[in-house]
Amino acid sequence: MTHVVPADQSTQRAAxxxxxxxSRYAPFRSTAITIVNLAVFFLIWELIxxxxxxxxxxxxxxxxxxxxxxxxxxxGTIWPELSHSVSNFMIGLVISIVIGIPVGLLMGASRIADxxxxxxxxxxxxxxxxxxxxxxxxxxxxxxxxxxxxxxxSAVFPIMVNCMAGVKTVDPSLLRAGRVFGxxxxxxxxxxxxxxxxxxxxxxxxxxxxxxxxxxxIGELLGGGGNGLGFLLDRAGDQFDAPMxxxxxxLLAIMSVGLIQSMRWLEQRAAPWRDTART
Amino acid sequence: xxxxxSHQTDHPAKERASTVGSTLIEAVxxxxxxxxxxxxTRLIALRDISLTxxxxxxxxxxxxxxxxxxxxxxxxxxxxxxxxxxxxxxxAEVNGPGADRAMxxxxxxxLPWRTVERNVEFAIENRxxxxxxxxxxxxxxxxxxxxxxxxxxxxxxxxxxxxMRQRVGIARALVGEPEILLMDEPFGxxxxxxxxxxxxxxEKIIAETRQTVVFITHSIDEAITLxxxxxxxxxxxxxxxxxxxxxLPRPRFDERNDVKRSARFGEIxxxxxxxxSDEALGAKSGSVTQQEGETx
Numbered sequence: 001m002t003h004v005v006p007a008d009q010s011t012q013r014a015a016x017x018x019x020x021x022x023s024r025y026a027p028f029r030s031t032a033i034t035i036v037n038l039a040v041f042f043l044i045w046e047l048i049x050x051x052x053x054x055x056x057x058x059x060x061x062x063x064x065x066x067x068x069x070x071x072x073x074x075x076g077t078i079w080p081e082l083s084h085s086v087s088n089f090m091i092g093l094v095i096s097i098v099i100g101i102p103v104g105l106l107m108g109a110s111r112i113a114d115x116x117x118x119x120x121x122x123x124x125x126x127x128x129x130x131x132x133x134x135x136x137x138x139x140x141x142x143x144x145x146x147x148x149x150x151x152x153x154s155a156v157f158p159i160m161v162n163c164m165a166g167v168k169t170v171d172p173s174l175l176r177a178g179r180v181f182g183x184x185x186x187x188x189x190x191x192x193x194x195x196x197x198x199x200x201x202x203x204x205x206x207x208x209x210x211x212x213x214x215x216x217x218i219g220e221l222l223g224g225g226g227n228g229l230g231f232l233l234d235r236a237g238d239q240f241d242a243p244m245x246x247x248x249x250x251l252l253a254i255m256s257v258g259l260i261q262s263m264r265w266l267e268q269r270a271a272p273w274r275d276t277a278r279t
Numbered sequence: 280x281x282x283x284x285s286h287q288t289d290h291p292a293k294e295r296a297s298t299v300g301s302t303l304i305e306a307v308x309x310x311x312x313x314x315x316x317x318x319x320t321r322l323i324a325l326r327d328i329s330l331t332x333x334x335x336x337x338x339x340x341x342x343x344x345x346x347x348x349x350x351x352x353x354x355x356x357x358x359x360x361x362x363x364x365x366x367x368x369x370x371a372e373v374n375g376p377g378a379d380r381a382m383x384x385x386x387x388x389x390l391p392w393r394t395v396e397r398n399v400e401f402a403i404e405n406r407x408x409x410x411x412x413x414x415x416x417x418x419x420x421x422x423x424x425x426x427x428x429x430x431x432x433x434x435x436x437x438x439x440x441x442x443m444r445q446r447v448g449i450a451r452a453l454v455g456e457p458e459i460l461l462m463d464e465p466f467g468x469x470x471x472x473x474x475x476x477x478x479x480x481x482e483k484i485i486a487e488t489r490q491t492v493v494f495i496t497h498s499i500d501e502a503i504t505l506x507x508x509x510x511x512x513x514x515x516x517x518x519x520x521x522x523x524x525x526x527l528p529r530p531r532f533d534e535r536n537d538v539k540r541s542a543r544f545g546e547i548x549x550x551x552x553x554x555x556s557d558e559a560l561g562a563k564s565g566s567v568t569q570q571e572g573e574t575x
Contacts, residue, residue: 177388179376180356181451182406191401195392271392 060242065250068243078232082251085229088144089216092151096208099152100159101201107160108167109193125157129215133222147219147228154215155208162204166197199271206263213256303491304332304355304459309364311350312516323516324350328364330510330519334458337485337492339506341499341551343558347517348495352461355493356382368459378406381452385464387444389436395447396432399423402455422454425484442473449481453488460490467497478505479532486530499551503544504531511554520554523547 023029042062048054049061072078107114107121129150140146170193178192220230229248236244312323324347332338340348353359354366357375366373368380381402389398399419403410410418423429426446436444445465452460466474478501485492496502502509503525511520525547531538538544 171388173384173386173388174390176358177382177384177390177401178405179358180380180382181402181455182376182378184405187405191405192390195390198392 057240057242060246064243065246068241068247069250072244072247078247078251081227081229081232084227085216085220086255088147088228089151089212092148092216093155093205093208093212095148095152096155096159096212097205100156100204100208101163104160104163104201104204105167105194105197108164108197109189114164121157121160124153125161129154129211130218130222133218137223142224142226144225144227147216147223147225150219150223151212151215155212158207158211159201159204162200162207163197166200166204167193169200170196199267202263202267202270206260206267209259209263210256213252213259217252301334302331303334303336303369304330304493305367305370306330306351306354307365307367309351309354309361309366310516311347311354311359311361323362325512326516326518328517328519330522332491332493334491335489337494337505337507338510339502339508340493340495340510340512341497341502341555342512342517342520343514343555344497345515346512346558347515348512349463351512351517352382352463352493352495355459356380356461378455379457380459380461381455381457382461382463383445383448383452383465385467387436387441387448387468389444389447389451391436394433394435395428395439395450396423398436398447399451399454402451418454418456419450422450425453425487426450427480440473442469442477445469445477449484453484453490456488458491460485460492462492462494464495464497466501474501481505482530482532499548499555500539503527503547503551504538509547509551511551511558514558520558523551 045062049056049059049064069078103117107117132150132153136146136149140149174192174196175188178188183191216228217230217233219225220228221234225231229252233245233248236242236248306328309325309328310323311325312321314321328351340351342348350359354361355368355373357373357377357380368377390401393401396419399422400415403415403418419432420429423432426449428443428446428450431439431443436447439447445468448465466477469477482505494502494505496505506525509523509525511523512518513520527538527541527543527547
C-alpha cells in the first residue's frame with residue numbers, strides 16, 4: 001500500500017479491471033423473466049375463471065378484462081377519465097413539492113420554525129385523509145378544486161416531514177469538516193446540508209406519490225365530481241361491470257408502479273453513493 | 280483518583296530541518312466543559328491545561344477514552360470555546376476555525392457525493408481569496424501525489440477502502456498548506472497493517488511539508504513512533520499528567536534503524552504503559568465520581 005501509480009495513465013481509474021465474458025442475453029434476462037411471470041399469472045387467472053370456481057360477477061376472465069380495457073379506450077370511456085386523473089395528480093404533486101420541500105427544509109434548519117409549525121404538520125400528517133372529505137365538500141363543493149386539494153393535502157406532509165428529517169440528520173462530522181475548511185452559512189447549506197438531504201427529499205416525494213394516489217382516489221370516489229378513474233371504478237361497481245372494475249384497477253397499478261419506479265431510478269441517479277450501502 | 284497537578288516539563292528547542300522552535304500554539308490554564316441543560320450540570324472535560332507547541336513539532340496526545348483529548352484538539356481548531364483560560368496560535372487568541380489550521384477526522388468526514396479530487400478541492404474553495412482554477416488543479420494533484428492517490432481522482436469515497444479514504448482526508452487537510460495539522464485519531468478506524476504503512480507515510484509527508492502536528496491517539500506505540508513529545512492526559516476531568524520527550528532519531532520508519540526494537544523505545548513504552556494503566560484503573564475505581572457534575 002505504498003504509492004499507487006497506475007500502469008496505464010489513459011485509464012482514469014487506477015483500480016485494475018479485467019474483461020470478463022457475460023452472456024449477450026444477460027441484460028434481457030430479468031425482463032424475460034418478468035414477461036413470462038406475468039403471462040403465467042394471467043393464464044392461470046384465465047383458467048381459474050373459465051373453470052368458474054368463483055362467481056364470474058366477482059372474478060371475470062382475464063381476457064374479458066383486457067377486452068374491457070381495449071373497448072374502453074376504443075369507445076372513449078377510459079381515456080378522458082385517465083387523463084383527468086393523471087393530470088390532476090401531476091398538478092397536485094407539483095404543488096405539494098413546491099410547498100413541501102421549502103417548508104420542510106425550513107423546519108429542519110430553524111428550531112423556531114419547527115416549534116411553530118410542527119403541531120400542525122404532525123396533526124395533518126397523521127390525520128386520515130378521508131376525514132377531511134365532508135369539510136372539503138362543504139367548502140368547495142363537488143368541484144375539481146376539491147379533488148386537487150385532497151391530493152395536495154395527502155402528498156405535501158410526507159414530503160415536508162422527510163425533508164425536515166434530512167436536514168436534522170446531517171452527519172455532524174461533515175458539518176465540522178465544513179467549519180474547518182471555512183464554509184460560510186450559505187455554503188454550509190449549498191455544499192453540505194442540501195446534497196445530504198437530497199435522498200430524503202426523493203424518499204419524501206416517493207411517499208408523497210403513494211399517499212397522493214390514495215388522496216386522488218378518495219377524492220374521486222367520494223367527492224362525487226363525476227370524473228376520473230375513481231369515478232370509473234365507482235360506476236363499474238354500481239353496474240356490476242366486473243371486467244371494467246378490474247381493468248381500472250390494473251390501470252391504477254400500472255400508473256403507481258410507473259411513478260414509483262421512475263422515482264427509484266431518479267433516486268439512484270441523484271445519490272449514487274448510497275446504492276452500495278443498500279442493495 | 281490520584282490528584283496530579285498540571286505541570287509542564289521543559290524541553291529543548293526542537294530543531295527540525297530549517298524551522299526554528301518558536302512557540303506556535305499555546306494553551307494557558309484552559310478548562311473546558313459541556314453543559315447538560317436538562318440536568319443542569321456541566322461536565323468538566325479538561326481542567327487547567329497549560330501547554331505550548333513549538334513550530335515544526337509533532338505533538339502526540341494520549342490518554343484514556345473520555346479524558347478530553349478531543350476537546351483539547353477541538354479548542355485548538357476553534358470549535359469549542361474554553362470555559363476559562365486562553366488558547367493562542369501565533370500569539371493571537373483562537374476565535375474559531377481558520378485557514379492556518381486543518382483537521383483530519385477519525386471518521387474521515389468526506390463528502391460522499393463528491394469525487395476524491397472534489398473532496399480535496401473542498402478545502403480550498405470556501406474561504407475568500409480566489410485561487411485560479413489552474414493553480415487549484417496543480418495543488419490538488421500535488422496533494423494527491425503526496426498521499427499516493429494518483430489515479431483515484433474520479434473515484435467516490437464509497438469505492439475506496441478505509442485507509443484510502445483517510446489518505447483523501449489527509450490530502451484535503453494538506454492542500455490548503457496550513458501551518459498546523461490537527462489529527463484526531465486519524466488511523467483509529469483502519470486495520471493494523473494499513474495503520475503501520477500510513478504512519479510511515481505520514482512521517483515522510485510531514486518531513487516534506489513541515490507542518491506542526493497535534494496528533495491524538497489511543498495507541499502508545501503510535502505516539503512514540505510519531506511524536507517528538509507525548510502529552511499524557513489524565514482521566515476526566517483531563518489534566519496533563521506528564522509530558523514526555525521522545526528523543527529517538529528520525530526517520531523512525533527506516534529499515535536500517537528499527538526504532539521499535541531500540542532499548543530507548545522500550546523504556547518510553549513501559550513508562551507510558553505504567554502511566555496509562557494507572558489512569559485506566561483510576562477510571563474504574565473513580566467511576567462513581569466520574570460524572571463530576573457541577574450544578575449551576
